[in-house]
Amino acid sequence: MRTDTPAAPFLDVLTVQDLAVEFPVRGPLFSRTTLKAVNGVSLHVAPGETLGLVGESGCGKSTLVRAILGLNKPSSGAVAVGGRNLAGLLNGRRRQERARIQMVFQDPYSSLDPRLTVHEIIAEPLRINGQYTAAAVTALLEQVGLTAAMGQRKPGEFSGGQRQRVGIARALALKPELLILDEPVSALDVSVQAQVINLLQDLQAELGLAYLFIAHDLSVVRQISHRVAVMYMGRIVETGPAADVFTNPQHPYTKALMSAAPVADPDKAASRQRVVLTGDLPDAANLPSGCAFRTRCPQAEASCAAVVPSLLPPVPTQVDFPVVSAHQSACLLVHP
Amino acid sequence: MSPAAESRIPLLQVQDLAIEATGDAGPVRLVDGVSFEVHQDEVFALVGESGSGKSLTVLAIMDLLPPGVRVSAGRILFRGRDLTKLPERDLRRIRGKDLAMVFQDPMSALNPLQRVGRQLAEAVKLHATGLNRKQTAEKVHRLLAAVGVPDPAGRAAAYPHQWSGGMRQRAMIAMAMAHDPALLIADEPTTALDVTVQAQVMDVLAAARSRAGSAMILITHDLGLVAEAADRVAVMYSGKVVETAGVRDLFHRPAHPYTVGLLASVLGEGTAGGRAFTIPGSPPAAADRPAGCAFAPRCHASLDQGTCTTTAPLLELLPTPPAGAHGPGHPAGPRAAACHFAGDNAGQLLLKGQQA
Numbered sequence: 001m002r003t004d005t006p007a008a009p010f011l012d013v014l015t016v017q018d019l020a021v022e023f024p025v026r027g028p029l030f031s032r033t034t035l036k037a038v039n040g041v042s043l044h045v046a047p048g049e050t051l052g053l054v055g056e057s058g059c060g061k062s063t064l065v066r067a068i069l070g071l072n073k074p075s076s077g078a079v080a081v082g083g084r085n086l087a088g089l090l091n092g093r094r095r096q097e098r099a100r101i102q103m104v105f106q107d108p109y110s111s112l113d114p115r116l117t118v119h120e121i122i123a124e125p126l127r128i129n130g131q132y133t134a135a136a137v138t139a140l141l142e143q144v145g146l147t148a149a150m151g152q153r154k155p156g157e158f159s160g161g162q163r164q165r166v167g168i169a170r171a172l173a174l175k176p177e178l179l180i181l182d183e184p185v186s187a188l189d190v191s192v193q194a195q196v197i198n199l200l201q202d203l204q205a206e207l208g209l210a211y212l213f214i215a216h217d218l219s220v221v222r223q224i225s226h227r228v229a230v231m232y233m234g235r236i237v238e239t240g241p242a243a244d245v246f247t248n249p250q251h252p253y254t255k256a257l258m259s260a261a262p263v264a265d266p267d268k269a270a271s272r273q274r275v276v277l278t279g280d281l282p283d284a285a286n287l288p289s290g291c292a293f294r295t296r297c298p299q300a301e302a303s304c305a306a307v308v309p310s311l312l313p314p315v316p317t318q319v320d321f322p323v324v325s326a327h328q329s330a331c332l333l334v335h336p
Numbered sequence: 337m338s339p340a341a342e343s344r345i346p347l348l349q350v351q352d353l354a355i356e357a358t359g360d361a362g363p364v365r366l367v368d369g370v371s372f373e374v375h376q377d378e379v380f381a382l383v384g385e386s387g388s389g390k391s392l393t394v395l396a397i398m399d400l401l402p403p404g405v406r407v408s409a410g411r412i413l414f415r416g417r418d419l420t421k422l423p424e425r426d427l428r429r430i431r432g433k434d435l436a437m438v439f440q441d442p443m444s445a446l447n448p449l450q451r452v453g454r455q456l457a458e459a460v461k462l463h464a465t466g467l468n469r470k471q472t473a474e475k476v477h478r479l480l481a482a483v484g485v486p487d488p489a490g491r492a493a494a495y496p497h498q499w500s501g502g503m504r505q506r507a508m509i510a511m512a513m514a515h516d517p518a519l520l521i522a523d524e525p526t527t528a529l530d531v532t533v534q535a536q537v538m539d540v541l542a543a544a545r546s547r548a549g550s551a552m553i554l555i556t557h558d559l560g561l562v563a564e565a566a567d568r569v570a571v572m573y574s575g576k577v578v579e580t581a582g583v584r585d586l587f588h589r590p591a592h593p594y595t596v597g598l599l600a601s602v603l604g605e606g607t608a609g610g611r612a613f614t615i616p617g618s619p620p621a622a623a624d625r626p627a628g629c630a631f632a633p634r635c636h637a638s639l640d641q642g643t644c645t646t647t648a649p650l651l652e653l654l655p656t657p658p659a660g661a662h663g664p665g666h667p668a669g670p671r672a673a674a675c676h677f678a679g680d681n682a683g684q685l686l687l688k689g690q691q692a
Contacts, residue, residue: 056530057501159618160386189385190557194601194612201611216531219603223612260535262560264602266583269564276539277532280500 019077039234052225108163119151161192240327250329353410384572442504453492502533
């Protein structure tokens with residue numbers, strides 16, 4: 001969790017407004033239903049800021065990312081880059097705007113072409129946009145802690161951490177304003193994870209980059225994020241400054257996620273209280289009514305089945321000043 | 337053997353185990369002289385990064401090494417019998433009965449074309465030939481119920497793809513526990529699972545283990561899981577055990593610089609927002625390990641370059657911590673580390689080097 005303020009928190013690099021992505025699926029017999037993979041998600045990322053997006057597999061993180069990149073067509077809602085709604089632009093112009101967002105993938109083994117040299121891999125986006133010079137590639141290699149000579153080798157000769165550096169260099173080639181990092185360190189060993197996280201923090205400080213950082217490992221998210229959004233079954237159930245969400249989680253799902261993460265201290269591990277959730281994620285094509293989390297929630301009440309809770313700031317106590325807090329959660333027990 | 341004598345002898349003793357792969361340029365030593373003991377009823381964690389040899393070590397215990405990889409030296413004593421010398425026929429009587437294993441990825445460990453119940457029945461019948469069809473099915477349902485699978489009879493009739501990841505791993509645990517094994521080997525049992533499901537599966541594993549009274553070898557790279565589940569720990573680096581200790585000793589008084597570095601690079605409350613600690617460089621490939629200590633090129637404690645780069649340090653006993661330093665539960669046992677400068681200072685040097 002970071003307490004420093006992002007460099008220029010004025011105009012957001014990325015704004016996602018009430019986004020929904022639906023897929024048609026076959027139901028029982030001949031019926032057809034829709035699977036709402038992303039269901040009314042709003043988020044924004046300011047320049048120089050890291051938004052950590054947390055959620056388990058199947059929660060809709062990847063569909064959300066694909067919709068931001070234009071790979072999935074949203075059924076409603078809008079994606080705006082630098083305040084400009086992408087849906088209203090012509091194809092060529094839209095491509096230009098999208099170049100301001102680049103992606104770093106989870107698996108540095110399968111996301112790099114094994115037959116190209118690292119130099120060629122990083123040169124590819126530059127060539128496509130007519131900006132290629134050998135010096136530009138060398139500068140990118142050095143920026144991520146590799147050497148120009150290493151550019152002549154192929155990905156197979158690199159370790160996992162070095163490959164992820166290549167992936168980051170490729171993403172930086174077109175001077176983006178926002179990087180979407182999809183589980184960028186989860187395939188790496190512990191000692192290498194920290195190296196890549198430090199590199200990302202250095203690059204952010206140097207270039208004023210914004211990050212949408214997706215991970216299921218809460219300690220990694222806590223390390224790098226200014227703000228956090230927690231996603232469950234297509235919706236954001238809690239969001240706020242990382243310091244607030246991590247020290248004072250509101251939503252029962254956030255609480256369960258945090259208590260489930262193992263702590264690397266045998267004494268704390270023995271004494272702490274854990275909330276172990278029962279059951280699995282519900283079927284996304286057949287979500288429970290009301291709050292989607294109620295089937296696994298240790299505190300669910302009858303009213304949870306009736307109403308879909310909306311994201312609201314915490315209920316002010318008497319001693320609080322009447323300030324609007326950025327820390328919001330979607331739970332009827334928090335907001336009766 | 338009398339029960340009293342049995343309790344004194346470790347359940348499993350791995351002694352100077354070496355594992356080699358046949359390479360283009362001659363054999364490559366992937367595991368190089370590993371020794372450890374696992375006692376009745378304890379959870380022994382093998383920790384290390386990818387390529388450290390931890391998975392190969394347990395595959396050797398199960399005699400499941402991939403083709404082209406073989407045990408080239410050392411002994412694996414299970415209840416006093418050397419598994420490396422046992423004929424396949426005798427080994428088959430032990431494997432799946434007294435020795436069982438849970439793998440990392442439950443999807444690839446299950447046959448996608450067979451109903452889950454039938455696969456469990458196969459494991460049951462392998463070592464319990466007297467059971468008829470009905471008795472076998474009942475045993476399968478009991479095993480599934482014991483690991484918290486709801487509607488065991490209904491789920492047993494489903495195919496693996498109709499099971500969620502967490503439920504599949506429960507089925508794998510049920511299969512491994514079918515004959516109340518004396519030693520359960522769990523190789524990264526929750527790495528493929530989400531955090532909330534991981535907590536469920538670790539609870540199921542602990543309950544099944546204590547019901548059957550099994551000892552467990554837990555292989556993981558997650559130090560959080562080690563802190564929560566293990567009694568004793570061995571840390572592996574580049575094919576060797578570099579440190580072994582009781583879990584509290586390991587976390588509170590790590591003696592090998594690599595262990596110190598690993599623990600320091602764990603991200604958490606304390607590091608958030610600031611810079612994370614990193615061990616410089618990356619582990620060497622098995623084919624070109626440096627002479628002397630394999631960790632020396634990444635180590636700030638290797639001040640005496642002469643010794644560290646010429647002589648490989650042996651795993652040597654360290655002074656035992658004072659009595660009463662441990663909480664109740666399992667005795668911590670001896671601490672040992674393979675470092676010329678092992679001890680409480682070696683680690684601090686590493687940390688200082690980073691801050692400077």
